[in-house]
Amino acid sequence: MSEKYETHIKSILAECPDADPEAISAAFAKYESEFFIPPQDAMRSILRRFKGETTPTPSAGSSGSSSSSAPKTTRKVSRLSELKGTDREIEIEVEIISHNIRDQTIRGEQKQIAFGLLEDNPWEEDGEKNRWEYKDWGPNSNITPGSVVRIEGASVNEYQGKMSLNINQSTRIAVIREGTRPVTAPGEPQDISSLPSEGYVCIVGRVIATRPDQIHRKDGSGSIDIIRGRLADETGTIGFLSWEPLEHEVGTLLKIEGAQVRTFRDTPELNFGRTTKIEVYHDKNFADVDVLSKQTVLTLSELRDGAQDVDAVVQITEWAKRSFTRDGEERFLWSGQIADPTGRCRMSAWNELPITEDQLPLTVRLKGVRVRSWQGIPDITIDNADQVEILDAPPWDSELDLKNHVVEVPLHELSSGASRIGISTSAIVVSVREDSGFIQRCTECRRVLREGVCADHGANDGNSDIRLRLAIDNGRSSVSLLTNKDATLSLIGMNESELQDAINDAGQVAFVQSLRGKMLGRKINATGRTIVDEQGAMLLADGASMVEEDAGLRATEIRAQWRVA
Amino acid sequence: MQSGTTRAKRQPAWHMLASEFSEATLNEKGSGEYDPSFVITKLGAKVNRVVVAGLLERLEVRETSNGSTLYQGQMRDPSGVHYFSVGDYASESMRELTLTLVEKTEAGEPVLLLMVAKSRWYQTDEGAVYTSLRPEEACEIDAQQYALWLTRTCEDTLQRMKHFTDSLSAEPTREGLVAAGIPEHMVDGLLVSRNHYGEIEIENYTLNIMQALDIAEGRMEAASQPVAAPAPSADADADGDSGDAAAGSETEVKDTIVSIIEQLDQGDGVDFETVLTNTVARGFDRSLAEEKLDELSNEGTLHEPRFGWFRIVA
Numbered sequence: 001m002s003e004k005y006e007t008h009i010k011s012i013l014a015e016c017p018d019a020d021p022e023a024i025s026a027a028f029a030k031y032e033s034e035f036f037i038p039p040q041d042a043m044r045s046i047l048r049r050f051k052g053e054t055t056p057t058p059s060a061g062s063s064g065s066s067s068s069s070a071p072k073t074t075r076k077v078s079r080l081s082e083l084k085g086t087d088r089e090i091e092i093e094v095e096i097i098s099h100n101i102r103d104q105t106i107r108g109e110q111k112q113i114a115f116g117l118l119e120d121n122p123w124e125e126d127g128e129k130n131r132w133e134y135k136d137w138g139p140n141s142n143i144t145p146g147s148v149v150r151i152e153g154a155s156v157n158e159y160q161g162k163m164s165l166n167i168n169q170s171t172r173i174a175v176i177r178e179g180t181r182p183v184t185a186p187g188e189p190q191d192i193s194s195l196p197s198e199g200y201v202c203i204v205g206r207v208i209a210t211r212p213d214q215i216h217r218k219d220g221s222g223s224i225d226i227i228r229g230r231l232a233d234e235t236g237t238i239g240f241l242s243w244e245p246l247e248h249e250v251g252t253l254l255k256i257e258g259a260q261v262r263t264f265r266d267t268p269e270l271n272f273g274r275t276t277k278i279e280v281y282h283d284k285n286f287a288d289v290d291v292l293s294k295q296t297v298l299t300l301s302e303l304r305d306g307a308q309d310v311d312a313v314v315q316i317t318e319w320a321k322r323s324f325t326r327d328g329e330e331r332f333l334w335s336g337q338i339a340d341p342t343g344r345c346r347m348s349a350w351n352e353l354p355i356t357e358d359q360l361p362l363t364v365r366l367k368g369v370r371v372r373s374w375q376g377i378p379d380i381t382i383d384n385a386d387q388v389e390i391l392d393a394p395p396w397d398s399e400l401d402l403k404n405h406v407v408e409v410p411l412h413e414l415s416s417g418a419s420r421i422g423i424s425t426s427a428i429v430v431s432v433r434e435d436s437g438f439i440q441r442c443t444e445c446r447r448v449l450r451e452g453v454c455a456d457h458g459a460n461d462g463n464s465d466i467r468l469r470l471a472i473d474n475g476r477s478s479v480s481l482l483t484n485k486d487a488t489l490s491l492i493g494m495n496e497s498e499l500q501d502a503i504n505d506a507g508q509v510a511f512v513q514s515l516r517g518k519m520l521g522r523k524i525n526a527t528g529r530t531i532v533d534e535q536g537a538m539l540l541a542d543g544a545s546m547v548e549e550d551a552g553l554r555a556t557e558i559r560a561q562w563r564v565a
Numbered sequence: 566m567q568s569g570t571t572r573a574k575r576q577p578a579w580h581m582l583a584s585e586f587s588e589a590t591l592n593e594k595g596s597g598e599y600d601p602s603f604v605i606t607k608l609g610a611k612v613n614r615v616v617v618a619g620l621l622e623r624l625e626v627r628e629t630s631n632g633s634t635l636y637q638g639q640m641r642d643p644s645g646v647h648y649f650s651v652g653d654y655a656s657e658s659m660r661e662l663t664l665t666l667v668e669k670t671e672a673g674e675p676v677l678l679l680m681v682a683k684s685r686w687y688q689t690d691e692g693a694v695y696t697s698l699r700p701e702e703a704c705e706i707d708a709q710q711y712a713l714w715l716t717r718t719c720e721d722t723l724q725r726m727k728h729f730t731d732s733l734s735a736e737p738t739r740e741g742l743v744a745a746g747i748p749e750h751m752v753d754g755l756l757v758s759r760n761h762y763g764e765i766e767i768e769n770y771t772l773n774i775m776q777a778l779d780i781a782e783g784r785m786e787a788a789s790q791p792v793a794a795p796a797p798s799a800d801a802d803a804d805g806d807s808g809d810a811a812a813g814s815e816t817e818v819k820d821t822i823v824s825i826i827e828q829l830d831q832g833d834g835v836d837f838e839t840v841l842t843n844t845v846a847r848g849f850d851r852s853l854a855e856e857k858l859d860e861l862s863n864e865g866t867l868h869e870p871r872f873g874w875f876r877i878v879a
Contacts (some may be wrong), residue, residue, distance in 0.1 A: 072662055074800075124595070125600050127597055431681060434656070434658065471575060475579055475580060478575040478576055478578070480575070510658075513662060519707065520679060520703070521704075521714055534574075536574040551709060551712030551782075552712070552781060552783055554713070554718050555715070555781035555782045556717055558720050562720075562723045564771065
């Protein structure tokens with residue numbers, strides 16, 4: 001192993017003659033295999049490490065005249081949470097999330113500084129991470145977004161309970177992993193569709209909506225006037241919230257530097273504050289408001305939790321009034337099912353709409369509505385009746401029965417998108433779980449009992465049910481598929497008593513293995529609804545069937561499509 | 566639903582030929598205890614789980630030093646061999662299936678197997694990296710299901726080859742690959758695979774695919790007969806004489822034929838039909854290829870140990 005790094009090891013030994021060649025070799029190997037740092041790039045880091053070991057006590061006064069002559073003691077931490085507001089000379093490894101350079105006048109002198117976000121625990125992929133803001137007074141040219149760096153000799157700043165890091169001119173920055181994120185030059189506008197979900201950005205966009213609003217302080221100490229609105233470019237639209245007065249009207253084209261993107265629920269939003277620079281921008285070719293506003297028209301498949309200012313054309317298929325009591329007073333809420341050719345979801349209104357049940361299904365245009373999700377299914381909220389306009393006819397084929405309409409969706413769109421109703425998908429069965437077949441459900445909450453016990457309601461006899469628990473996959477993503485009783489029985493071609501006999505004869509393990517013989521590696525089509533969360537997607541199917549294919553025909557098609565002779 | 570530990574998203578399963586998987590020497594493992602580990606193939610697939618199939622060639626029990634039982638097996642598809650192991654950690658049904666499969670292989674019964682398996686890799690002291698599989702679930706399949714698996718695997722491999730080729734002309738950064746139309750699930754793998762493997766030859770995979778498609782179309786019975794079949798009769802208009810096949814210079818055809826035989830010869834030589842199909846697949850005219858194959862035999866570059874089988878004269 002040492003031969004591979006021979007010349008590099010020699011260079012290190014020339015500087016640190018006492019170092020152990022084997023240990024140096026191991027270090028190169030570690031950089032190369034664990035961090036993909038080639039030996040020539042790892043040289044300096046390794047050299048410093050071995051120099052540090054051979055000269056453990058730096059002689060006092062050897063450093064530059066400006067720094068204190070007393071040996072500095074660096075406090076080394078791995079987590080930001082270990083730091084206190086008074087800590088000085090700290091050392092930590094972090095990932096740089098964003099890095100923005102800004103001109104600032106300090107004591108009458110024009111100076112460049114940088115600021116941004118950093119994150120601790122950079123090596124653990126899904127581990128818990130903390131983000132702090134930092135100021136870089138250097139600014140250090142080797143800090144780039146996405147890089148992992150070791151910061152030696154930074155100090156902690158605490159202001160109104162908020163902690164941040166100060167990177168001073170004497171702070172050392174060692175790049176451990178080069179940045180892999182897009183580096184956006186400051187002042188370089190980005191497309192709205194490619195904005196990050198967090199961080200400082202610059203964009204050019206046209207105001208397509210603006211309205212004053214107020215935020216009420218939680219402690220009751222008053223309210224803050226803000227401006228809400230929406231900006232658009234040709235790639236998309238984004239809502240904004242300005243903490244400062246903003247007098248630009250709808251139609252104004254703006255260049256905005258130093259706006260902060262924050263993501264609330266699944267929806268990003270721009271925040272304008274004191275340091276955000278907003279100026280009128282001139283570009284004759286920039287699309288006008290009418291063109292840009294069309295982008296706020298969404299289909300139901302495009303709805304995301306937390307979205308605002310949404311326009312849509314939908315068909316109301318069910319509509320009912322409900323009452324509830326709040327603060328001892330009876331209140332009303334109208335809600336029901338809606339659909340468009342891309343899917344189905346729910347809608348709720350806080351005001352009565354001029355709709356009666358005998359008019360259903362009824363097509364309406366919605367303007368400026370907002371979206372909340374319940375169990376992952378989007379629910380459009382209507383705050384007042386002006387937002388709804390009744391249309392004479394749907395803009396799509398009026399023969400389409402949306403109430404029972406099923407949309408075919410590729411599996412990888414289901415697994416990453418919002419939860420959806422009324423979808424169907426095809427994929428390969430890659431797992432038949434051992435608990436497929438008969439199950440007992442809690443009599444209270446229908447959850448599956450584990451050894452006769454419900455996690456919430458304790459031991460109970462349960463109600464018998466039938467289901468299959470499968471994993472399906474298209475090579476890009478994987479979804480958990482649960483088929484209900486009817487779908488299960490039709491899929492395996494048995495009635496309930498035949499299924500019971502089959503399991504009694506073979507035993508549960510062999511029965512499930514026999515299902516694998518019929519399903520594993522084969523294509524299945526399933527219809528139902530999805531629930532998507534951080535752990536992935538679950539498809540609850542009320543219909544499922546195996547897809548029959550002819551291998552010879554497929555092979556010939558593949559030859560033709562890919563021009564393989 | 567399930568309390569306590571947060572589970573990561575399930576890793577997708579790649580349909581993959583043995584050649585692509587076994588040639589991989591790059592791996593990636595996150596630093597966290599539950600981070601998935603990956604084998605990254607030359608074509609840039611970042612593989613944690615596969616759907617593979619083939620002929621079960623061997624399955625034997627190994628007593629390990631700590632007293633646990635380990636079954637080791639190998640499964641052959643048209644492109645090569647997968648090595649897998651089933652230990653005490655496997656599910657009850659996987660272990661039961663293994664026992665019945667051991668009986669069948671001992672009895673010399675051919676078994677076509679399909680398995681969903683986790684990728685594994687280990688590195689020898691010399692630094693060589695080997696890949697292997699740990700099946701999670703498996704079942705015996707029939708030839709028709711095997712053929713379907715082959716078509717899916719060919720299609721996915723062709724798709725990966727296209728992404729790989731597209732990525733070569735793109736800027737080797739995440740943004741560059743996305744701009745070149747590389748889908749998200751291939752980007753990370755292609756970024757590191759190009760660095761690790763450097764320039765690679767993907768022509769072999771095309772040959773594997775053509776063989777696999779032949780099987781799927783019922784043209785060869787290679788799967789259920791591990792010993793090479795006798796040469797099929799030369800059926801002139803069976804395939805291949807596609808109009809747009811480039812004529813190619815005469816020496817080019819000869820070089821191509823020689824390199825095909827070099828690559829495919831497992832010791833018994835390569836049969837007439839396979840040589841011609843592969844030559845045509847590289848854009849040469851079939852009748853020209855036939856003519857040049859004859860010439861190569863006559864001039865002594867090739868010899869025919871058996872009728873219709875060609876080897877390079879050592």
